[in-house]
Amino acid sequence: MPASIDHILAVTGRRSLSYIGHSMGTTMFYVMASMRPSYNQKVNLHIGLAPVAYSSRMKSVETVFKPFGQNVKWYEKAFKRYKRYELLERRLANPLPILCEDPLLRPLCYQISFLLLGPDIYQWPDKNIITAITAYFPAGTSFKTLYHFWQSVVSADFKAFDHGDIENMRRFGSFFPPRYNISAITAPIALFYSTNDYLSHPTDVRLLAYQLPNLVGMYKVPFPYFNHLDYVFARDSRSLLYDSVLCLLDSFNNKLERQCEMPTNRFNRNEKNFWRE
Incomplete structure (x- = not known):
């Protein structure tokens, strides 16, 4: 990510840029901004x-x-033995659009997606939308990435990968992996969340928001069934989300004095309802 940012700024001649991340794309930014704080100056929003x-x-x-965590050691040995470290490779996932196009299998594809992402039949009205989604999702990831997420779930913390005592001591000078320093993330940040997202829980988002030193706002998408992929595929994504995002981009890049109509008002850390839904 640092190389991409530097390349974009070099080509455009701009001093800073705006970064929009979704899901793991946000995680990558928080890791970079905490470990390489100089890049906060290169991100205006x-x-x-x-x-x-x-x-x-x-x-x-x-x-x-x-299920993954219960068998993680077995998976680790198997992947090392066969020297394969990628999960859900595109060539393995490619049959999904064809399978999910079948009228008999399509309901199953929907149910599996909803178990992972959150159920929402309202923003996915087109019966063929699941075919489009499975053409891009899942897009593949590494075993180590999924293992790192599992460690985050178990530890209830946001910290570096746990390599084990010996390797941790060699890399970090400690038996335990260090926490990412969220207070070092000084770039302006606006967070958008939804209550039906099975991968990004509102309370976890609040915990992040509470520690960010330059929080612009934390906004709830005003639709109760908005799930994790609705940010990309929802039928009403423009009115529910994108208009607000574009307004924020306009305000921070063009320095326009305009009032953005956001889904909800900005949360104040000191308000009593900050931790409530």
Whole structure:
């Protein structure tokens, strides 16, 4: 990510840019901004959609991460033995659009997606939307990435990968991996979350928001069934989300004095209802 930011700024001649991240795309930004704080000056606004830093309350734990975590050592040995470290590779996932296009299998594809992401039949009215989604999702990840997420779920913390006592001591000078220093993330940040997101729980988002020193706002998408992928595929994403995002981008990049119509008012850390839904 630092190389990408430097390249964009070099090509455009700009001093800073805006970064929009979704899900793991937000995680990557928080890691970079905490470990390489000089890059905060190069980001005039970060917009986090379904942000993921803390993840102990995610509702997909039982369906995804718990089965993985219970067998993680077996998976680790198997991957090392066969020298394969990628999960859900595109060439393995490619049959999904074809399978989910079948009228008999399509309901099953919907149910599996809803178990992982949160149920929402209202923003996915087109019966073919599941075919489009499975053409891009899942997009593949590494075993180590999924293992790191599992560690975050178990530890209920946002910290570096736990390599084990010996390797941790060699890398970090401690038996335990260090926490990411969220207070070092000084770039302006706006967070968007939803109550039906099975991978980004509102309380976990609040925990992140509470520690950010330059929080622009934390906004709830005003639709009760908005799930983790609705940020990308929802039928009404423009009115529910994108208009607000574009207004924020306009305000921070063009320095316009305009009042953005946001889904909800900005949360104040000192308000009594900050931790309530």
